[in-house]
Amino acid sequence: MRSVEGSRFSLRFRGPLVEATRTSPEWLPRFEEIARKAGLAAQIETGCRAKWVEGDPAMMWIGLSCDGKPAPKMPRRPRTIQCAIDEPAPRATRRGLVLDCGVGRR
Numbered sequence: 001m002r003s004v005e006g007s008r009f010s011l012r013f014r015g016p017l018v019e020a021t022r023t024s025p026e027w028l029p030r031f032e033e034i035a036r037k038a039g040l041a042a043q044i045e046t047g048c049r050a051k052w053v054e055g056d057p058a059m060m061w062i063g064l065s066c067d068g069k070p071a072p073k074m075p076r077r078p079r080t081i082q083c084a085i086d087e088p089a090p091r092a093t094r095r096g097l098v099l100d101c102g103v104g105r106r
Contacts, residue, residue, distance in 0.1 A: 002041040007034060009041045017072050018042045018062040020055075029057040038062060 001023070002009050008024040020038040022029070034057045039050035048064035051071035055061055063071035083101040 002045055004037040004041045004044070007037045007041075009038055011042060011045055013046070015072075016048065016064040016066055016069070018046075018064060020053075020060045020062055022058055022060075026057075031055075031057050035060060 002011060003024075006024070007022060007026065007029075010021045010023050012019040012021075020042060022034060022038070026034075035053040035055075038060050039053050039062055042048070042050050042062045042064060046064060046066065048066035049071075050062050051065050052063045052074055053060050054063075054074055061075060063074060065071040083099050086098040086100050
C-alpha cells in the first residue's frame with residue numbers, strides 16, 4: 001500500500017509490470033491525475049522509472065524501466081462492450097429497461 005498526494009494504491013508487481021489499484025475514494029477522479037500519482041507510487045516503491053500508465057482511474061497497469069532496461073510493451077487494449085440504457089419498447093412483454101450493447105475499442 002502506498003499513498004501519494006492523498007491517493008492510496010495497492011501495488012502488485014510482476015517484474016517490470018505493476019498493477020496499481022486505487023483504494024481511496026475520490027469524487028470524479030480524472031485519469032491523467034490518478035495515473036500520474038500511480039506512476040509516482042510505483043517509482044517510490046521500486047526506484048525504477050514509470051514509462052507508461054494504462055487503464056482507468058480505478059485500476060492501472062504501469063510499465064517500469066529498471067536499471068537502464070526498457071519498459072515492457074504496453075498491453076493490447078481488450079475489446080470492450082459499450083452499452084446504453086434505452087426506454088422499454090412500447091410492446092415489451094416484460095417490465096424493465098432495454099440494454100443496447102455493441103462491441104468496440106476504447
